[in-house]
Amino acid sequence: MPYVTIKxxxxxxxxxxxxxxxxxxDAIVETTGASRDKVVVFLEDMKKSEYAVGGVLLSDEE
Amino acid sequence: MPYVTIKxxxxxxxxxxxxxxxxxxDAIVETTGASRDKVVVFLEDMKKSEYAVGGVLLSDEE
Amino acid sequence: MPYVTIKxxxxxxxxxxxxxxxxxxDAIVETTGASRDKVVVFLEDMKKSEYAVGGVLLSDEE
Amino acid sequence: MPYVTIKxxxxxxxxxxxxxxxxxxDAIVETTGASRDKVVVFLEDMKKSEYAVGGVLLSDEE
Amino acid sequence: MPYVTIKxxxxxxxxxxxxxxxxxxDAIVETTGASRDKVVVFLEDMKKSEYAVGGVLLSDEE
Amino acid sequence: MPYVTIKxxxxxxxxxxxxxxxxxxDAIVETTGASRDKVVVFLEDMKKSEYAVGGVLLSDEE
Structure with missing residues (x-):
């Protein structure tokens, strides 16, 4: 705790x-007072073929 | 905004x-009044070996 | 299956x-061939005090 | 329903x-009274290069 | 690790x-070999007005 | 993009x-090169009665 997901x-x-x-x-510890060893971060990669803004896949915008 | 995830x-x-x-x-814009360029969609693929209904993996049902 | 989350x-x-x-x-059924009774939708409300773009909470933009 | 995600x-x-x-x-059915065929489980694999505790990626700890 | 979300x-x-x-x-520890004190569980409540199957909110089915 | 969830x-x-x-x-912009106005952050509050470590709800630990 806290748990941070970055996509x-x-x-x-x-x-x-x-x-x-x-x-x-660092930012979480500094601003929330959580102890550093309790901060968990998950990174998630997105593909351009699985991400759309305004109804259009990013893989179709290039 | 809005953010839609389809798994x-x-x-x-x-x-x-x-x-x-x-x-x-289209459906989101029509029913919620969100502006089209603000609608974000994430697609997520599931594997049959990572998805279970009733306690059984789909990869074991075939 | 499919599972749709709308935030x-x-x-x-x-x-x-x-x-x-x-x-x-309707849109999911029409475009993916999933059977209608298998489509699950979760709605999630966000508060303006829990949502930030560009480092600023929406509740601070008003 | 219920929907269980195990990462x-x-x-x-x-x-x-x-x-x-x-x-x-089994545990969900026994403790919540949900019917077995309604319990859905999603498994998600994490890579050590996408998971950090205390600000350090697990792939850097070895 | 592991992280379990039950909705x-x-x-x-x-x-x-x-x-x-x-x-x-118990089930996670027994089957994956994870140490008990590392197992994290998040419970999430859904409202019937925020959950739909087959295009119909559960709050409309009653 | 990027999308950050802090629970x-x-x-x-x-x-x-x-x-x-x-x-x-700030940290995301500095380290990934993303443009500031594209960084989205979602905050999610957990209750102690909906969060368990080692099989025990935090609300039972006090």
Whole structure:
């Protein structure tokens, strides 16, 4: 506790993901007072063929 | 806003997915008054080996 | 199967919700070939104080 | 109804997953009175590179 | 780890919820080898006015 | 895009929630290169009677 889920388009590097979970965890600890070792982060990759805005798949926009 | 997640068994074609996100977006806009460009749809594929009804995996029912 | 989750700001009437689940179900059946009685829809209300875009809660934008 | 989602690190065998959905379904039926054929279970695998505790990805802990 | 989410219609008693999380946790530990203190369970109540099967809200079926 | 969901025990003040979504958004923008106005954050409150670790509801631990 807390549990954070971050859903974004695939394509981030391992380095970016590592930095992302570290900085997001910092932000949670700083603002909510949760203890750092209790913060859980799940990353979820989306494919452009499984994500639509305004009724159009991102894979069809390119 | 709104955010729609559609979870179904893998196996739909790209053509079906394209039609699905388009028609679902139409339905949301028509019934809720949301503006079309704000409607977000996420598609999620399920595998038969990761989905159970009545305690039995679908991959074991075939 | 399929399972559809629709997350939107609170404030829709019962009439709008009723129409929304009906039309979204129509759209799913028509485009994926799922049988109507298998389509499940979950509605989730969001509060403006629990939803942020660009780092700002919607309740702070008014 | 009910809908159960079980998210865990990848690596369980088919045999473990089969037993897991069966026993969890037993537990739900026994304690809530739901009818067995209405219990739906979704399994979700997590990768160690997409899961962090305390700001550190599990893939970096090894 | 593992993380279990159980979504069901509102109306279960505290006693049923207590038994449910205990027995589901037992089932997870027994079948996956996870250590008991790592099993996390989230309960989510659904309202009949926010849940539809076959395009009809449960609150309209009564 | 990205979509961030933060689930934590109820009880944070509006001030903490405001700071939390702001700082988490900062962290996402800084580490992933996403544009700020595309970052969406959902906050979800958990009740102690709907959250269990090790098979015991938090509401029973007090």
């Amino acid at each position: 974004m388009l695939a394509g981030r590097t391992e380095e970016q993901k590592r930095a992302c979970v570290e900085k997001v965890t | 179904m068994l893998a196996g739909r074609t790209e053509e079906q997915k394209r039609a699905c996100v388009e028609k679902v977006t | 939107m700001l609170a404030g829709r009437t019962e009439e709008q919700k009723r129409a929304c689940v009906e039309k979204v179900t | 865990m690190l990848a690596g369980r065998t088919e045999e473990q997953k089969r037993a897991c959905v069966e026993k969890v379904t | 069901m219609l509102a109306g279960r008693t505290e006693e049923q919820k207590r038994a449910c999380v205990e027995k589901v946790t | 934590m025990l109820a009880g944070r003040t509006e001030e903490q929630k405001r700071a939390c979504v702001e700082k988490v958004t």
